[in-house]
Amino acid sequence: MTALLGFGFVSGATHVVAKSETFYSISRKYGVPVSSLMAYNKVSDPRTLKLGQKIRIPSKSSAVKVTPSQVRKVTPKAMRVIIDPGHGGKDRGALWGGVAEADLNMRVARKVEAILKARGYQVTMTRRSDVFLSLSKRAEIANRYRNVVFVSIHFNATKYTSVRGAETFYTGEKGRYLASAIQRELIRKLKVKNRGVRFSRFAVLRQTVCPAVLVECGFISNSYERSRCKTSGYQDLTAQAIVSGIERYDRAF
Ligand SMILES: [Zn+2]
Structure with a gap:
């Protein structure tokens, strides 16, 4: 089941980054931990967020499954x-x-x-x-x-x-x-x-x-x-x- 969150957004949706938004503010907006948001989008450095960038929002059920070790696993490799x-x-x-x-x-x-x-x-x-x-x-x-x-x-x-x-x-x-x-x-x-x-x-x-x-x-x-x-x-x-x-x-x- 998909939970309808605040601001009229549906979890599992895509968020387009607006001016002055950060991973922290987006995570608060959707009630999803920053670590899950980063892991879900395969981002290792939260400072790389750009205006107009599309961020995928994990559903709350998948968000809680992400453990610190899983976050480490998806750290992008250069090779x-x-x-x-x-x-x-x-x-x-x-x-x-x-x-x-x-x-x-x-x-x-x-x-x-x-x-x-x-x-x-x-x-x-x-x-x-x-x-x-x-x-x-x-x-x-x-x-x-x-x-x-x-x-x-x-x-x-x-x-x-x-x-x-x-x-x-x-x-x-x-x-x-x-x-x-x-x-x-x-x-x-x-x-x-x-x-x-x-x-x-x-x-x-x-x-x-x-x-x-x-x-x-x-x-x-x-x-x-x-x-x-x-x-x-x-x-x-x-x-x-x-x-x-x-x-x-x-x-x-
Ligand atoms: Zn052969």
């Missing part, structure tokens, strides 16, 4: 993360036991995106749907931005079906740091075989200017590992590991 779900469209990637790599990559990528956004990161996906995208197009998207890292998400396969585990490829020194951070978290969270981090000249890594890594989250050619990779539990842990690695990198640089 942008380019998430690249490998393959797509006519390129299915590896195909084993009815599992298409392109689909697994997208599922993990979307989870990574959601967690990163909740942590305040800016995220760009190279693809959002099941379309084909060339490797140079993927790199070109990353090269539009400054202060970014590029994370390409894949699952592995080989004719040697006993092979399993996770590995992360990189280019450059910063790329190696990011790869190591992600790889460590993958092993810790997924308890899979550690195939290590490796330097690579994959086109998608070579053509990106920013620190770039390619994560191979598991072998779908190994029946045991494939059965794990298919589960949303494994995909969730993989996404969490990738995000933890990115955060570790972000704190270091």
Whole structure:
């Protein structure tokens, strides 16, 4: 139910900032705590309010749910993360036991995106749907931005079906740091075989200017590992590991 507050405004509405208004005065007007108002609008500095700016007003029920720790979580981060779900469209990637790599990559990528956004990161996906995208197009998207890292998400396969585990490829020194951070978290969270981090000249890594890594989250050619990779539990842990690695990198640089 939507509560009708004073001044004829309905909660959950948008407020246009008038002259001399502050976050404090707006919060008083709608009876919403300043901290909730800031968190709801993803604002870390209350002094950035501008005349004519549109402020979204949380309903009172959602306002009380915001705790100080949640406010901290949505503090905007300066770094942008380019998430690249490998393959797509006519390129299915590896195909084993009815599992298409392109689909697994997208599922993990979307989870990574959601967690990163909740942590305040800016995220760009190279693809959002099941379309084909060339490797140079993927790199070109990353090269539009400054202060970014590029994370390409894949699952592995080989004719040697006993092979399993996770590995992360990189280019450059910063790329190696990011790869190591992600790889460590993958092993810790997924308890899979550690195939290590490796330097690579994959086109998608070579053509990106920013620190770039390619994560191979598991072998779908190994029946045991494939059965794990298919589960949303494994995909969730993989996404969490990738995000933890990115955060570790972000704190270091
Ligand atoms: Zn792949």
